[in-house]
Amino acid sequence: MKIAFITSEYPHPKISHAAGIGTSIKNLAITLKKKGIGVSVFVYHQNEDAVFCYEGVEIHLIKKKRYKLFTWYFYRKHIQNYVNEVVAKNHIDVLEAPDWTGITAFMKFKVPLVIRFHGSDAYFCKLENRQQKVKNFFFEKLALKSASAYIAPTTFAGEETRKIFGVHNDKIRTIHYGLQLESFVNEFPEVYNRNTILYIGTIIRKKGVFELAKIFNKIVEENPESKLILIGGDAPDIKTGNTSTYKLMAQEFSETAKTNVDYLGKIPYSQVKEHIKKAHVCVFPSFAETLGMVTIESMALQKPVVNTSIGWAQELIDDGINGYLVHPANIELYAQRVLELLNDELLCEKIGREARKKVEKTFDINKIADINIAYYNSILK
Structure with a gap:
């Protein structure tokens, strides 16, 4: 079997952007290859061919x-033609x-197309309770309509997307993202920087960063030694139009808390793991995800x-057993x-x-890849 992924991101120095979606695709692609599956990746919106x-x-x-x-x-037609040539x-x-953005709208392929619900604009608009542009909804709905099958990283993401677009439930399969566990080993979990709280993710409203600032204000009141480290790119704020969400977030910190915050910006992925190992606690107070790679x-x-x-987080963590689940708006409890x-x-x-x-x-x-292979095979029958 040979599989190909169409994506706007993938972790590689030649590729301009890579985040959670790209990481999840790469984890799967490499593991499929190890299992004897031929894998190609088409990365669009790049600076060169x-x-x-x-x-x-x-x-x-x-x-x-x-x-x-x-x-x-x-x-889109240019991408379609190029992909079809390589497919043949x-x-x-x-x-x-x-x-996302319904990139495959207006495309016709010579083989079955599976769409994975990494998170459409419509999905995030619903979770954030904001209006979506009609054009974006049209593109995403048209793209989903042309697919043979669908994969959701969590049942929650699949169900919400089904409600939005009217996708047939029997065509949606929940298959979680996976990790190459041998690359995520902490030999000394007892060694870390005490009182260090770590957030990893884009500095953007939907990730709950304003709530995080208020949460940290409360934490510092009780524990003046606590420190908050923020890792991730700064994004414009969709609500105010401000070019920097971090500047707005910084205004929410108390004078005491402000001196205990260290914003590192976007750093190489290879360094992120070391920061996780050094952290005492990791926090992800997001309002909108499909799964959240940094959590796992x-x-x-x-x-x-x-x-x-x-929703989605309840499929990752059993509250009080292997982590905690708290609504971001509940500042005191968080x-x-x-x-x-x-x-x-x-x-x-x-x-x-x-x-x-x-x-x-x-x-x-390794287990996730086997489930994907079985699902791809079922589509080909």
Whole structure:
């Protein structure tokens, strides 16, 4: 079998952008290759056209193009034509694409198309309770309509997407993202920087960063030694139009808390793991995710995580056993849970051990890849 992924991101120095979606695709692609599956990745909106192999995966960069009129249509047709040529040449059996922006709208392929619900604009708009542009909804709905099958990283994401677009439930399969567990080993979980709280993710409203600032204000009142480290790119704020969400977030910190915050910006992925290992507690108070790769990465490294309590997170963490689930709007309780962990080393170690067990049981990429292969085969029958 040969599989190909269409994506706008993938972790590689030549590729301009990579986040959670790209990481999840790479984890799966490499594992599929190890299991004897041929894998290609088409990365669009790039600065150049190029083809190269990386870790056994054939990567095609598709340069972004602009047209005098209807770039949104003609660039899609350009991607379609290029992909179809490679599909025929390499005898690819199945294509997979994300739902975001409905990139495969207006495309017709010679093989079955699977769309994975990494998170559509419509999905995030619903969770954030904001209006979506009609054009974006049209593109995403049209793209979903042309797919043969769908994969959701959590049942919650699948069900919410089904409600939004009217997708048939029997065509949606929940298959979690997976981790290469051998790359996420913490040999000394008892060694970390005491009172260090870590947030990893884009600095953006939907990730609960304003709530995090208020939470940290409460934490510092009780524990003046606590420190908050923020890792992730700064994004414009969709509500105010401000070009920097971090500048707005910084205004929410109390004078005392402000001196205990360290914003590192976007750093190389290879460094992120070291920061997770050094952290005492990891926090992800998001209002909108489909799964959240950094959550399971932190759990794999035996870190106690305080996550959101919204839908998808309930499939990652068993509250009070291998982490905590608290709604981001509940500032008092969220701060209390973090403080409990900062004040109890044995509790941190216990939850960290259980977190690792949960990831080994549920998010092992070797098991996840086998489930994907079986599902792809079922589509081809």
